[in-house]
Amino acid sequence: MNNFAALLQGFSVAALPINLLAALAGGIMGIVVGAMPGIGSLAGCSLLLPLTFHMNPTTGIIMLAGIYYGNMYGGAFSAILLNIPGDSPAVCTAMDGYPMTRKGKAGKALMAANLASFIGGTIGILILTWLAPTLARLGLKFGPAEMVSLLLFAFCSIGWMMGDDPKYGLASTFIGAMLALIGMDPVQGTIRFAEGNVNLFSGLTFIPVVIGMFGFSQVIELMVKRSNFSFLGGEKIRVRDCLLSKEEVRGIVPNAARSGVLGCFIGILPGTGATIAAFLSYMMGKKISKRGKEFGEGAVEGIACSEGANNAAAAGAFAPLLSLGLPGSGTAAVLLGGLMMWGLQPGPKLFTDQADFCWGLISSMYIGNILCILIAITVIPFVVKILKVPAGIMVPIIMTLCVVGSYAANNNMFDVYVMIVAGVVGYLLNRSKFPISPLLLAFVLTYTLEKNFSQAFKINGGSASIFFTKPISLGFLIVMVLFIIVPIVVKRVRGASGKKAE
Amino acid sequence: MTYIIEILSILFGLYFMYGGIFKYGLWKGITIGAGFFPAVTGAALIIIATLMLIQKLRNRKNETEAEGKFNPRMLIPVGAMAAVLILNQLVGLLGACLVMNYFWLRFLEKFSWKTSIITSALIFIFAFLIFKTWLSVPFPMGLLDKVL
Numbered sequence: 001m002n003n004f005a006a007l008l009q010g011f012s013v014a015a016l017p018i019n020l021l022a023a024l025a026g027g028i029m030g031i032v033v034g035a036m037p038g039i040g041s042l043a044g045c046s047l048l049l050p051l052t053f054h055m056n057p058t059t060g061i062i063m064l065a066g067i068y069y070g071n072m073y074g075g076a077f078s079a080i081l082l083n084i085p086g087d088s089p090a091v092c093t094a095m096d097g098y099p100m101t102r103k104g105k106a107g108k109a110l111m112a113a114n115l116a117s118f119i120g121g122t123i124g125i126l127i128l129t130w131l132a133p134t135l136a137r138l139g140l141k142f143g144p145a146e147m148v149s150l151l152l153f154a155f156c157s158i159g160w161m162m163g164d165d166p167k168y169g170l171a172s173t174f175i176g177a178m179l180a181l182i183g184m185d186p187v188q189g190t191i192r193f194a195e196g197n198v199n200l201f202s203g204l205t206f207i208p209v210v211i212g213m214f215g216f217s218q219v220i221e222l223m224v225k226r227s228n229f230s231f232l233g234g235e236k237i238r239v240r241d242c243l244l245s246k247e248e249v250r251g252i253v254p255n256a257a258r259s260g261v262l263g264c265f266i267g268i269l270p271g272t273g274a275t276i277a278a279f280l281s282y283m284m285g286k287k288i289s290k291r292g293k294e295f296g297e298g299a300v301e302g303i304a305c306s307e308g309a310n311n312a313a314a315a316g317a318f319a320p321l322l323s324l325g326l327p328g329s330g331t332a333a334v335l336l337g338g339l340m341m342w343g344l345q346p347g348p349k350l351f352t353d354q355a356d357f358c359w360g361l362i363s364s365m366y367i368g369n370i371l372c373i374l375i376a377i378t379v380i381p382f383v384v385k386i387l388k389v390p391a392g393i394m395v396p397i398i399m400t401l402c403v404v405g406s407y408a409a410n411n412n413m414f415d416v417y418v419m420i421v422a423g424v425v426g427y428l429l430n431r432s433k434f435p436i437s438p439l440l441l442a443f444v445l446t447y448t449l450e451k452n453f454s455q456a457f458k459i460n461g462g463s464a465s466i467f468f469t470k471p472i473s474l475g476f477l478i479v480m481v482l483f484i485i486v487p488i489v490v491k492r493v494r495g496a497s498g499k500k501a502e
Numbered sequence: 503m504t505y506i507i508e509i510l511s512i513l514f515g516l517y518f519m520y521g522g523i524f525k526y527g528l529w530k531g532i533t534i535g536a537g538f539f540p541a542v543t544g545a546a547l548i549i550i551a552t553l554m555l556i557q558k559l560r561n562r563k564n565e566t567e568a569e570g571k572f573n574p575r576m577l578i579p580v581g582a583m584a585a586v587l588i589l590n591q592l593v594g595l596l597g598a599c600l601v602m603n604y605f606w607l608r609f610l611e612k613f614s615w616k617t618s619i620i621t622s623a624l625i626f627i628f629a630f631l632i633f634k635t636w637l638s639v640p641f642p643m644g645l646l647d648k649v650l
């Protein structure tokens with residue numbers, strides 16, 4: 001049976017009332033949980049997994065999938081409205097979404113985020129539909145050397161986020177990398193820089209660091225500047241203020257589509273996930289997009305790049321999960337646990353032996369994606385009213401969310417301490433013109449880079465030649481060198497031409 | 503205040519470089535040791551932070567007074583968080599947030615006691631219902647755990 005016919009049959013399964021209800025319930029819970037700081041998709045799926053125990057496998061996995069990509073929609077809400085990313089993939093969304101909120105355009109920012117999520121999610125699901133087994137096999141070709149080259153390319157791309165003086169961006173990058181090195185070494189298990197503190201044995205958790213650097217540092221800034229304002233003042237919120245103009249939609253669609261493709265492929269790779277997909281897509285958009293220079297100051301295209309990628313990555317993570325039984329992310333690992341709980345064996349035969357289940361799931365993702373955007377768009381005009389609340393009342397709300405969200409990440413008070421310190425450090429860095437985004441990207445990428453770097457050397461008997469003999473790895477290295485050299489050469493040639501003309 | 507980030511960065515880099523080279527080792531067998539990445543990143547940060555410090559020292563005449571000045575108001579939220587951490591031992595985390603919010607609204611933002619109580623209670627109820635009741639996050643209860 002070809003994929004199209006199987007998909008149509010899957011829709012007949014997904015359209016059953018019980019499965020529609022499961023997709024709707026999963027989407028709503030996912031959006032709400034995703035909006036809560038500290039409760040990412042991994043924690044959300046883990047906490048809500050017991051709800052599915054008494055369901056049949058198809059209905060249960062449909063609900064879990066709904067929670068997973070609903071999370072991606074929800075993470076944007078707190079990122080845009082409060083500058084506290086609901087989960088780590090929403091960090092880049094906050095970089096442009098919150099500046100838009102400060103300009104009184106929160107409704108537009110939320111619309112942009114949801115539209116981009118829908119486009120990215122749809123592209124990810126389409127790619128999954130037609131290419132799931134092929135993509136999974138492609139993911140297997142990415143060994144340690146290929147991952148190192150890809151990640152080095154990503155580090156090189158950090159230069160696009162460095163701001164006016166590259167030294168500040170580089171310093172942020174290395175600070176982020178060093179923070180990620182605290183704790184257990186990924187290969188040999190050596191505990192580093194923990195100084196006997198048991199809480200640091202597994203390293204610093206990303207969510208409290210992000211909540212501190214974004215949310216709590218913002219509170220400190222508000223107190224220092226003695227700001228007492230509301231982002232909307234006395235303005236009335238009208239539905240049409242939340243709608244996007246044609247020009248804005250023209251800016252969002254191509255960026256979300258490109259990010260969707262990139263995000264889906266990143267989501268397939270083991271150990272990457274929606275966070276890395278969002279960061280890489282944002283950096284690419286900053287370089288390629290017409291309004292790339294405005295990223296970080298309130299560009300809808302920036303939101304589109306981040307949200308398109310993270311939703312597509314969520315769909316992409318299902319390719320290795322269903323085809324090979326390999327979870328591409330922590331959340332996919334929870335979903336794998338769900339599959340095994342219901343007695344299903346992921347692998348190439350799942351598509352043939354359990355066709356109703358597989359295609360029912362994929363079909364439900366189409367339906368769920370539509371349901372999520374309808375739910376999200378409906379609540380935007382109401383949710384935006386939060387911004388009429390004066391800063392004097394918002395500050396305690398934000399502080400409570402910072403504390404509660406940091407604790408909820410690992411149910412550990414130590415993370416609250418981390419959040420506070422990260423907030424102070426984030427404030428001082430901001431004040432000293434250090435960009436935060438390179439720090440966070442380096443924090444996310446360093447663990448995976450070190451692990452794969454070490455493994456590559458082990459595989460090749462201690463020689464670095466593996467990075468140049470593997471074709472995919474060599475390809476990424478060549479592209480990286482070109483990205484560095486070409487702008488320098490072009491600049492020099494233009495400079496020389498200018499002098500000649502004079 | 504002006505040079506604090508650069509100086510701290512240099513010290514941070516030194517700490518990592520020292521640990522990387524002397525404690526954890528740069529190379530182990532046929533692969534990198536646990537100290538390789540810390541040493542490399544530490545060394546890089548030392549170099550960059552030193553360059554930044556030199557640049558700032560050269561340009562210090564152009565710096566405005568405000569840029570270098572420490573603002574004590576930044577300690578207010580930090581103090582509030584410290585109070586939450588202390589109160590957590592007594593009334594649990596959500597209870598500590600409730601008390602902190604009341605005092606913040608009443609004495610810092612100068613709202614009436616009625617508005618302060620209602621607002622802090624609403625924040626508490628929201629956090630309790632979503633995180634504690636629905637998502638079953640096991641918040642510490644402080645001494646209330648023993649009493650209840």
